[in-house]
Amino acid sequence: MKNENIITQLSIFINNEPGRLAAVAGILKEFNIDVKGFNLAESTEFGILRAIVDDPDRAYDIIRSQGVIVKKTDVIGIAIRDSPGSFFEAADVLGKAGMNIDYGYAYSNKDFDFLFVRVDDAEKAAEVLKDAGIKLIEKSEI
DSSP states (O other), rough: OTTTTTTEEEEEEESSSTTHHHOOOOOOOHHTEEEEEEEEEEEEHHHEEEEEOOOOOHHHHHHHHTTOOOEEEEEEEEEEETTHHHHHHHHHHHHTOOOOOEEEEEEEOSSEEEEEEEEEEEEHHHHHHHTTTTOOOOOOOO
């Protein structure tokens, strides 16, 4: 059984031209895929939509079947408070453990705020953070 603190993120590659993001969003809408959090990064030729969705395996299959390049990536969700220093605590713990955060993005819902982060070893990062008393989000909480 996979660690409940490891969350599957979809990285969806989108040409950087008008209407392409809407086309991908339309696929998600058509197949009733709920986007729980996302980040959009761009380059000159394409963008990467990093998305947390309600059913990543199904969404992955659907998006691929529509001819869109998509990749699965493990991330962790770290509970943060809406106060100074909350982000520092998690970053500091990972840094002291010799772990680099490749990227991250925040999300907020009615119950709590959290930060999705991509690290080289999600399993080790989850263990290090939990050992430090930092709350992680489980898949079922998204």
